[in-house]
Amino acid sequence: MVFELVDYKLEKFITKINRFSLWTGYSKQKNTPVLVKSITHEANITIYKSQLKHEYEILDSLHSLTGVPTAIDFEYNQEGVAIILQDNNMLPLSVYLQNKQLTLSNILSIIIRIADILGNIHQQRILHKNINLNNILINPVDYSVNLIGFDISSKLGTEYQVFVNPNVLEGSLEYISPEQTGRMNTFIDYRSDFYSLGVVFYQLLTGQLPFQSTDAIELVHSHIAKHPIFPTNINSKIPTTISSIVMKLLEKNAAERYQSSYGLKVDIEECLKQIAEKNNVDEFTLGKQDISEQLQIPRKLYGREKEIELLINTFGNINNSSEVTLVLGYSGIGKSSLIQEIYKP
Structure with a gap:
């Protein structure tokens, strides 16, 4: 209406x-x-x-x-x-793709521009959290790009997604990062946007999403536990190096993704350069100039292997019966982080 x-x-x-x-x-x-x-x-x-x-x-x-x-x-x-x-004479990328196709060079240029925008947004301490084809506006003439969809954006910091029903998670389920599912026992930071950008990149190259399902629980499980098909295996015309860049963006562990928009841009610009020179992309080492934009302290728990194993085994042994497990310790010692380990796949 x-x-x-x-x-x-x-x-x-x-x-x-x-x-x-x-x-x-x-x-x-x-x-x-x-x-x-x-x-x-x-x-x-x-x-x-x-x-x-x-x-x-x-x-x-x-x-x-x-x-x-x-x-x-x-x-x-x-x-x-x-x-x-x-109005900058743009329309959503999802709408544009209904009637138009992008060349490989066009796709790479668009991803570079989005990475640029994300880098600038992250410098302002903003996490987008909803990168998808609907929230990317494109100018059909010069392929310039704008980002919209900041309705669930938040300040960068120590945001933690709690464990909730997948149907009420914020963002588009097809594009959310593993940490946005609330099942990874880790904080959400700017690298979450890189994962969502990886989904967009994958979709532009292959014409399909990395994970396709109408079931919310299955989509969440796929993001945290499954690996998408290597893009080159879907379309052999996609250079292996470009597929590897996409897969690096789609790593489950944020520490294994690109750590900066600059590092991502440098690698894609090298691909564009090689395509322009010889219409092909040779394999090269990715992330050579990828330096983290922020100091990242690992969220991994150390020295709690026995306690984690006990919790997981107790949880796994529950059938139709009830059982109570008490976790004791001083305030701030890490009880909540320990318990949240059972959320992991």
């Missing part, structure tokens, strides 16, 4: 992004084109009003960054809620 905005007129529906709708429109006063991300009273307005307001505030704080559209306005009434964005 479309609702009337005070200062803007909706023109053309573009696509649905989860519970949100994306429209083209224009300012009634200035007659300038805008993008409108909205939701109507068909959904829970209270929850989604908060999310759209959050996105507006995040975009406003990032207004000086290239690749982030300017947030112009925020409107709310009894019929719905919307944020108004600057």
